[in-house]
Amino acid sequence: MTRTRWMMILTLVWSSLTALGVFAQADTLLIQSPSSRVAPDGRSIIVELDVWNQGSVATAATTVRLFDGRGVELGSAPLMPLEPQTRQPVVLEAPVESLPAGTRAALFITVGLDALTLDGRGTVTSITVSVPAPGQGTPGEVPAPAQPGIFNLPFSINLDLNDPAQVALAVGIGGLCLLLLWVIWVIVRQVSSRPQPFGVWQPMYPSPMVIDPNTTEGRRYLWQQHTQSDSLPLPCVPGTILARKIVVGAGGGKFDGWRIVGMRSGRYDQYGRISRTHHTAPQSIVRRLDRVARRRKLNEKAAVRTVRPIARALIKDILKHSDRRSAILPIALDIRFKGERDLARMVFELWRCGPRGWDLFDTWIALPTYASATEATEQFGYSFYGQRHDESRKAFERRMEVELTRVFAQLVFKPVPPPVEDTSDHAPATEAMPPAPPTQQQAPVTVESSDEPADTSAGTPAKEEA
Numbered sequence: 310m311t312r313t314r315w316m317m318i319l320t321l322v323w324s325s326l327t328a329l330g331v332f333a334q335a336d337t338l339l340i341q342s343p344s345s346r347v348a349p350d351g352r353s354i355i356v357e358l359d360v361w362n363q364g365s366v367a368t369a370a371t372t373v374r375l376f377d378g379r380g381v382e383l384g385s386a387p388l389m390p391l392e393p394q395t396r397q398p399v400v401l402e403a404p405v406e407s408l409p410a411g412t413r414a415a416l417f418i419t420v421g422l423d424a425l426t427l428d429g430r431g432t433v434t435s436i437t438v439s440v441p442a443p444g445q446g447t448p449g450e451v452p453a454p455a456q457p458g459i460f461n462l463p464f465s466i467n468l469d470l471n472d473p474a475q476v477a478l479a480v481g482i483g484g485l486c487l488l489l490l491w492v493i494w495v496i497v498r499q500v501s502s503r504p505q506p507f508g509v510w511q512p513m514y515p516s517p518m519v520i521d522p523n524t525t526e527g528r529r530y531l532w533q534q535h536t537q538s539d540s541l542p543l544p545c546v547p548g549t550i551l552a553r554k555i556v557v558g559a560g561g562g563k564f565d566g567w568r569i570v571g572m573r574s575g576r577y578d579q580y581g582r583i584s585r586t587h588h589t590a591p592q593s594i595v596r597r598l599d600r601v602a603r604r605r606k607l608n609e610k611a612a613v614r615t616v617r618p619i620a621r622a623l624i625k626d627i628l629k630h631s632d633r634r635s636a637i638l639p640i641a642l643d644i645r646f647k648g649e650r651d652l653a654r655m656v657f658e659l660w661r662c663g664p665r666g667w668d669l670f671d672t673w674i675a676l677p678t679y680a681s682a683t684e685a686t687e688q689f690g691y692s693f694y695g696q697r698h699d700e701s702r703k704a705f706e707r708r709m710e711v712e713l714t715r716v717f718a719q720l721v722f723k724p725v726p727p728p729v730e731d732t733s734d735h736a737p738a739t740e741a742m743p744p745a746p747p748t749q750q751q752a753p754v755t756v757e758s759s760d761e762p763a764d765t766s767a768g769t770p771a772k773e774e775a
């Protein structure tokens with residue numbers, strides 16, 4: 310008798326604990342993302358949802374049930390014990406004939422309840438479904454309104470802002486994504502960015518260890534240090550002597566094996582270049598001038614007509630980056646060239662201004678040295694007067710356009726090249742130089758201007774940066 314009594318007591322205790330476990334699990338279970346759709350055969354409505362355990366470890370299984378508004382059970386599905394912070398998808402089916410056809414009906418989903426009650430026990434969620442009329446097609450899925458603070462993200466991810474752990478995780482993932490995007494952006498910029506065309510530059514012609522300034526070679530080398538560009542100022546002052554340089558190829562053709570890679574403008578005063586006024590021209594202008602310079606057939610008139618729009622675009626870009634204080638300062642323009650190794654050459658010419666204009670009385674080729682294993686580097690420098698005190702900005706822009714057009718036309722114009730000596734044998738420096746070629750008349754490229762005379766500043770050596 311005593312044993313039977315103890316067995317009954319233990320059975321009652323176990324039943325009570327099981328019921329308490331079911332109720333405790335029901336109280337910590339949350340229904341998320343309920344949605345409905347009509348079955349392909351049109352005979353039932355399928356309700357899909359997720360059950361999330363936001364409490365402790367569940368000790369017993371429970372049941373998820375579907376009720377209509379009258380409390381009639383339409384379907385159910387078992388729910389196994391869930392670990393903390395885990396989800397379990399559940400699918401319920403309700404017969405279409407149990408609901409009024411052609412209407413929107415409210416259904417109730419419960420967890421851990423045998424009947425529909427609203428006394429606060431268990432978990433109860435409502436969902437509105439569309440019941441098709443007889444002969445009507447499938448209306449598709451009708452999602453239920455999400456609970457406050459819960460967002461349905463792509464890839465079946467639900468974010469609950471009421472859960473601090475989920476909020477912290479979402480913030481951390483967002484920060485990592487932003488950091489990753491920033492790293493990718495920096496890498497793309499480093500890979501796609503082009504190197505600056507104006508780096509450290511050294512002349513491609515060598516400096517002799519010992520030089521006698523009284524010899525022809527010594528005087529030629531000393532004149533090389535004064536060459537700035539290929540420009541001859543117009544008009545010239547009688548008695549003036551000027552050296553210029555021309556980029557040619559191994560066969561003597563102008564610009565053969567060379568290309569223009571950059572242009573830079575700036576201002577200077579009696580102390581030298583002003584660094585804050587330096588501005589690199591856009592690559593679109595540089596590419597246009599490079600294409601014109603490498604044309605094979607280009608006469609004098611075609612050169613002037615082709616480079617005029619380039620000069621106009623460049624002066625507009627220069628004036629856009631200058632203010633009223635720096636407008637009166639002289640303008641320095643640098644053009645950087647890159648040449649192919651073993652093809653690039655540099656021709657030097659010495660000119661004297663006579664009664665009839667510029668006369669050529671000496672020319673020579675400097676044997677090149679290469680600082681790079683693949684290319685040679687050269688730079689031309691030009692200088693122009695700034696805006697005069699009695700000159701308006703529009704008149705200054707027109708004058709600069711005329712001067713730049715003349716400089717660019719003389720740069721890209723290709724007259725019949727003179728014969729170039731063969732330097733492949735690298736004759737020693739002690740060999741006597743050939744006599745200078747006979748004097749010949751030079752016809753510089755000129756640009757007509759109705760209201761502005763040609764300036765004598767173009768081609769004047771610009772001051773080096775202090």
